[in-house]
Amino acid sequence: MNSTKLKRKGTALLSLLLLVTIGQGQEASLGHSKSAGSWIVENIILVIGLLVFLFAIWVISDIIRKMLEAQSRQLLEEKGIVAKSTSVMDEEVPLWKRINDWAWDLVPVSAEKSIDLGHDFDGIRELDNKLPPWWLGLMYGSMIFAVIYMYQYHWSGSGWSSENEYIAEMKAGDEIKNAYLDKMANAINENNVVALTDPEDLSAGAAVFKRNCAACHGVEGQGLVGPNLTDDYWLKGGGIKNVFETIKYGVPEKGMISWKSQLKPETMQQVASYILTLQGTSPPNPKAKEGELYIPE
Ligand code: HEC
Structure with missing residues (x-):
């Protein structure tokens, strides 16, 4: 049918x-x-x-x-x-x-x-x-x-292997992580900033200092146009919060620009932390003390 x-x-x-x-x-x-x-x-x-x-x-x-x-x-x-x-x-x-x-x-x-194949076993026949x-x-x-x-x-190489899926997922994860870290890093300000001690952060801060600040503060922070950053006398106050604030807003009338448009908050935190490590290093040819002795609270 x-x-x-x-x-x-x-x-x-x-x-x-x-x-x-x-x-x-x-x-x-x-x-x-x-x-x-x-x-x-x-x-x-x-x-x-x-x-x-x-x-x-x-x-x-x-x-x-x-x-x-x-x-x-x-x-x-x-x-x-x-x-x-x-x-x-x-x-x-x-x-x-x-x-x-x-x-x-x-x-x-x-x-x-x-379709009978002709095989018979105790009455059970084999059918084809x-x-x-x-x-x-x-x-x-x-x-x-x-x-x-x-x-x-x-x-096909169309990106369907488990390896490629793994790579894609890791990439997506990294993006989320970086976005989060960026957000956290941008949230740093003069009120919540803390001094970093991680060697990686400090050497990043040192690099920024050499590039942007050494011209006025001396390669070792001993002071040139800008004040000596290695002694414990400060014009704008010592400690991470004051230093961060000085870097962020600068002292434009004295020739120190505001760095907030050029450096990320995280970078300013790194360079500020680096400056604090210069305390008491007494490099050669220091500029004379300026400002007041800073005593941390
Ligand atoms: C064009 C020169 C110049 C550059 C570049 C410069 N500064 Fe300064 N900086 C100054 C001067 C001048 C002062 C002193 C301001 C004052 O007399 O109040 C100063 C002050 C400071 C202070 C306060 C010191 C204190 O005694 O309170 C800090 C901290 C500082 N600078 C950090 C930096 C950092 C970090 C950079 C680089 C990102 C930088 N400066 C780049 C000229 C400069």
Whole structure:
């Protein structure tokens, strides 16, 4: 009856899907920005929905076709153009049964003789049944899947390997971390700043000092145009908070610019911390004490 037709339709639908998948895969390999495979995974619900929708359309169109066929047959029979049919099978076999028949493709018991291999063990006979289509479908399906999978993950280079995923995730994580650190670093001000002791911070501060400050304060902080930063006398107050504030706002009327537009808060914290480590180093040719003796609270 209709099982061959059904089979043909099923195969057509499958091969269409396959073609679409492979076609998109090739498109991806041609260097388009986003791979079809990852699109399908990201929109899996949409894809499944689409498949269900296609299946529903197919079922409905099949039912309509059946109804039309039955009607035209009825008409032809009434007019006496064709003989009355005795078989009502087509109309009576429900869809699920036809799908089931197709999926198993069993030889009816009445025709078993044709596939009997002639081996008889205590009345149990060996039949040469074909592998059921549902099973074959699964097997071929997984073979095709394996090829597509291998292609996507290992050969296409479209960024789908676990290694690339790991790298991408680490990168995303780093971005979040850096954004957080930046935010924290920018939140440093003269009220909450603390002196850093980490050697890395101090050497970063030293580098900034050599580059931006040494011209006026001396390479060793002994003082030139600007005051000596190694003694415990301060014009603007010692301690991390005062030093940070002086650097941030500068003393424009005396020739020391405000650094807040050129140095990040974190950098100003580093250079301020570095300056505090110069206390008591007594480099050669120091500039005379200026300001007042600073006694920390
Ligand atoms: C163009 C020269 C110049 C440069 C460059 C300069 N300063 Fe100064 N700085 C001065 C002068 C002049 C003063 C003294 C201001 C005053 O008399 O009140 C001063 C004061 C200071 C003080 C206060 C000292 C105290 O005794 O209270 C600190 C701290 C300081 N500078 C740090 C820095 C740092 C850090 C840099 C680099 C980022 C820097 N300065 C760059 C000229 C400079």
